[in-house]
Amino acid sequence: MSSAANDKREQLEEEFRRRMHDAEATPSADLWARIDHTLTMQENSVYKSRMVLYRQLAAACFVLFVLAGALFMYQFSKDTNQGSLATTGQLPTAAAPETTKAAPEALAAAATKIPAAQVPGEAMPQAAAAGSTRKNNATAPVLASVPSVSAAGVGARTANASQPADKAYTYMAGLPENAAQSGSITAGIARSLTDSKLRLSAGEAGRHRTAFASLQPFYQTARQSIAATPFLQGSHHTSRAPLGAQQLLRNPVAGLVAANVIQEPGTTSSTEGAAYKQQQELALVLNGKKESESSSDSRWTVGMAYAPSYFEQNIGMPDPMAGTASMFSLAAGAPAISTFDAQQKEKKQEEYADNTDPGFSFSFDARLGFKLAKRLKLLTGVGYAQNTARTKSNYIIRPLLGEPQRSERVVLEPATAFLPTFSNGFSPDSMSIASTDVYNVQYRYRHLTLPVGLQYEGRLSKDWYWYAGSGVAANFLIQSTIMASNDEVSDVNFNSGDDSPFRKVQLSGNVSMGVGKRLSNAVSVSVGPEFRGYFNTLLAEPDNALAPQGKPYTIGLNMALNYDLGSSR
Amino acid sequence: MKLFTNPRSDEDKLIEGCIAGKRDMQRRLYDLYAKKMMAVCLRYAPTTFEAEDIMQDAFIKVYANLQNFKKDCPLEFWVRKIMVNTALKHLRSKQLLTVSHEAEEVASVSSDSFSLSGYSMEELLGMIQSLAPRYRMVFNLYAIEGYNHKEIGEMLDISEGTSKSQYSRARAILQGIITRQEENYKKHVISS
Numbered sequence: 001m002s003s004a005a006n007d008k009r010e011q012l013e014e015e016f017r018r019r020m021h022d023a024e025a026t027p028s029a030d031l032w033a034r035i036d037h038t039l040t041m042q043e044n045s046v047y048k049s050r051m052v053l054y055r056q057l058a059a060a061c062f063v064l065f066v067l068a069g070a071l072f073m074y075q076f077s078k079d080t081n082q083g084s085l086a087t088t089g090q091l092p093t094a095a096a097p098e099t100t101k102a103a104p105e106a107l108a109a110a111a112t113k114i115p116a117a118q119v120p121g122e123a124m125p126q127a128a129a130a131g132s133t134r135k136n137n138a139t140a141p142v143l144a145s146v147p148s149v150s151a152a153g154v155g156a157r158t159a160n161a162s163q164p165a166d167k168a169y170t171y172m173a174g175l176p177e178n179a180a181q182s183g184s185i186t187a188g189i190a191r192s193l194t195d196s197k198l199r200l201s202a203g204e205a206g207r208h209r210t211a212f213a214s215l216q217p218f219y220q221t222a223r224q225s226i227a228a229t230p231f232l233q234g235s236h237h238t239s240r241a242p243l244g245a246q247q248l249l250r251n252p253v254a255g256l257v258a259a260n261v262i263q264e265p266g267t268t269s270s271t272e273g274a275a276y277k278q279q280q281e282l283a284l285v286l287n288g289k290k291e292s293e294s295s296s297d298s299r300w301t302v303g304m305a306y307a308p309s310y311f312e313q314n315i316g317m318p319d320p321m322a323g324t325a326s327m328f329s330l331a332a333g334a335p336a337i338s339t340f341d342a343q344q345k346e347k348k349q350e351e352y353a354d355n356t357d358p359g360f361s362f363s364f365d366a367r368l369g370f371k372l373a374k375r376l377k378l379l380t381g382v383g384y385a386q387n388t389a390r391t392k393s394n395y396i397i398r399p400l401l402g403e404p405q406r407s408e409r410v411v412l413e414p415a416t417a418f419l420p421t422f423s424n425g426f427s428p429d430s431m432s433i434a435s436t437d438v439y440n441v442q443y444r445y446r447h448l449t450l451p452v453g454l455q456y457e458g459r460l461s462k463d464w465y466w467y468a469g470s471g472v473a474a475n476f477l478i479q480s481t482i483m484a485s486n487d488e489v490s491d492v493n494f495n496s497g498d499d500s501p502f503r504k505v506q507l508s509g510n511v512s513m514g515v516g517k518r519l520s521n522a523v524s525v526s527v528g529p530e531f532r533g534y535f536n537t538l539l540a541e542p543d544n545a546l547a548p549q550g551k552p553y554t555i556g557l558n559m560a561l562n563y564d565l566g567s568s569r
Numbered sequence: 570m571k572l573f574t575n576p577r578s579d580e581d582k583l584i585e586g587c588i589a590g591k592r593d594m595q596r597r598l599y600d601l602y603a604k605k606m607m608a609v610c611l612r613y614a615p616t617t618f619e620a621e622d623i624m625q626d627a628f629i630k631v632y633a634n635l636q637n638f639k640k641d642c643p644l645e646f647w648v649r650k651i652m653v654n655t656a657l658k659h660l661r662s663k664q665l666l667t668v669s670h671e672a673e674e675v676a677s678v679s680s681d682s683f684s685l686s687g688y689s690m691e692e693l694l695g696m697i698q699s700l701a702p703r704y705r706m707v708f709n710l711y712a713i714e715g716y717n718h719k720e721i722g723e724m725l726d727i728s729e730g731t732s733k734s735q736y737s738r739a740r741a742i743l744q745g746i747i748t749r750q751e752e753n754y755k756k757h758v759i760s761s
Contacts, residue, residue, distance in 0.1 A: 012740060013712040015685040016693065020713050023690050024604035025611050031621050032599055035628050039595065042629070499636070 053505055056474055060450045067368055067380065074300060074565070300565040301369035301377070307530055309556025311361035311387040313443060313538055315549060359388030359442060361554060363532075365451060369562070375457045383449040385475065387554065390442045396488055439486035445502070445538070447475040453510070460515065467526055468513040475506040475534070503540045508532050512558050522564045530558040580644055588636045595632055602645060606652050608690075612697055612709050613656035627655040653714065657724065660702055685747075696746050704739035711736050 365383035372378050453471015460466055480502045482492040494500035514528010533553040542549035583601075586594025606624055614620035630651055638647055685693060697705060706725060710716045711732075716724070718732040725732070 011684075012744065016697075016708075016712045017715075019685055019688075019690065019693055020608070020612065020697075022605065023608040023694075025608040025690075025694075027603055027607040027621055027624060028617075031603070031625060032596065034621075034625050035599065036592065036596075038625065038629055039592070039632065042633075043590065 056505055057476075060474060063380065063450065063452070064382065071368070299371040301367075301371075301562050302565065303367045303369065303560055303562035305363075305365040305367060305383075305558055305560035307363045307365075307556040307558040309361045309363065309387075309530070309532070309554040311359070311389055311552065311554045313387070313389045313445075313552045315538055359390045359444070361385075361387045361556070363449065363554075363556070365449070367560070367562075369455070372454075377455045377457065378452075379455055379469070379471065380450075380452040383451060383473070385447045385449050387445045387447070387552070388442060390440055392438055393441055393484075396436050396486065436486065436488075439484060439489070441485075441489075442481075442483045444479075444481045444483070446478040446480070447506070448478055449473045449475050449508075451510075457516070463518045465516050465518070465524075466514070467516055467528070468511075470509070470511045472507060472509050473532075475508055477502055477504050477506070501540060502538055503536055506538075507535045509535065514558065516560075516562075524562045524564070526558075526560045526562065528558055530554075530556050532556070584635055584638065584644070587632055598631070599628060602648050605645070606648060608694075609649060609652045610656060611694055612713065613653070613660065613706065615698055615702070615705075619659070623656045623659050624652065626659070627652045630655060653710075657706065660706065688747075696743055699746065700739055700742060704735055704742065707732055707735045708739040708743070712740075 363383055363385035365381050367379050367381040369380075370378045451471055451473035453469055453473075455467055455469035457465050457467045476496070477500070478496050480494045480500060484491060494502060496504070510530055510532040512528055512530035514526055516524050516526030518524040531553065532555075534551050536551065537549040538552055539549050583594055583598055587598055603624075606627070607620065610620035610624045610627070611617065614623055627648075631648055634651075638644065688696075697708065700708060703725075707721055710721045710724065711718065718729045718736065721727075721732045721736075722729040727735075
């Protein structure tokens, strides 16, 4: 505050100033009690707002905990199933010799394209002998290899199986028709081969994987194999041995069932029927359980989404000639400006409105999805969003603070037109607005987001689908920054723990729709527009701001990559 | 043992305590400035009741914004400015600062040999409070707070010329009040 040198102060002014400036008056005794009460009320409201924040954080932590637990349980059950299957494949060691009796014949017949009928049943011992000796027969290399494959199918029990197994794979990869004819090779065999400590080189292993991958479409479950097998339909007497090999090759579990049936060639038909029933029931139970697990597993999806967007921050500017603001206000109150500076200020605010452009805004989500119904999916996860807006300016505001006692003016830190609207503190007496070179001002808001939503998918074609989704999200402000490229203007930065004029937690809603493409059974991609509207203003206390404050929103393009956990197996 | 205490250091501790929300420190700050600030509020408010309302609001703002006090001016000055701003806002919200154009015909009184020594503070305060709100604001801001007319015009959204004319009217009214009181006093003395 300062006195104007040109204003003549006469005796009256000096007398009043001398008597009144440092005068004292005693307030009523209850005034402090009223102030104390108001302070207590404010503290309670702050406490309540913090409690709301903590509750939201606790809810978010709970959701994450449940999701993590579900994921862990899923992974745990998956590992357990795999482990039990592998263990089961190694159990029936004693049955292996009998089982291998049939396998050489079947595979040899398939390899040489000799009908099974041309290989008499009585030749089985010879074939078995060939399988066991692996020397005499002209097809010895091939035949010798077969038992090892079969043995591997049930657990690779032979100690010297490594070399024949290698040959067998090569052989079978080259004979898809025969493989189809004699039954497909399952991934279980491959696993069993791995489990059997076969020492394959990396190159060989890769080749075998490729070979098996080409045979995968021929895979059938044990139940399907048993149901489709003539042997199990009553005509087993003529083709028992080949079918036994098929069963072994198709599925370790089914193979076990079939192998146990094959172990009893001399039993009566009634005994075989009873045994068949028992084995079929076992197969049904095992495969049924596996299928049900598979279907439940397929409910879960994981994915990630990236959404570049347009961001409108919707922060209002105060009226150029607004009066003195409340000291409690976020906006600077009643800065004194000259007529020239008033014009400059109006220009500055017009410039702000005209030149405010969206910056590069984006969000990134890690998603976990659960299929509530065939086409309806519940999505949740955790995300990160960075919203940016920017302006170009060629004005610098220098707030001035006068002191009447000393007739001095203190120049506060220069600011852009935007910054004083957030000055939560002392109001300047006046301000100077100066033109300068054009510089950029960037407003950046970083949020941690916890979304939850629903997505409905409809089929367009075999691989293409459409989707429409909607959801809500809790957005926790991590950091807000206002940066100016001009060295004279200070940057403003608020971290999550700072006392910021911006809202700490914002709720938002989003809607999106688009199209997707299934790249494989497990992997799909989708893309589509997304609108995200925030339910609150950016400023925590918009009622205390001089200008009306709007609610921010984003319009962007959501690109997602989804992985179906169940379809991969 | 401290031989002396640094007053600045005490003020810093007081400020820090208030920022931390310590109620005893807030009470100390209130006790330190309450009387002076009450006098300030009384000059701007038409009644004691409204002056206390202004003071209550202003102290709440002081506590809420103390963390933004940059110590580039005396704390008392900073608190006083908040009182003045709160008073202006309070009166503006009640539409008491609308421009009054009714000219009061007052005689221009020479102030060459002017003295207020015979008046108590309450009497002077009563004179100021008797002014119309706009005149009271301009008179307070110019004569007592020390603002110039340009600054007052910007604070009250009026032109510098309007501020000058309103001040001269306020001044004339006060002079008229003082003159009438002196004349009444003389008549009372003569009659007695």
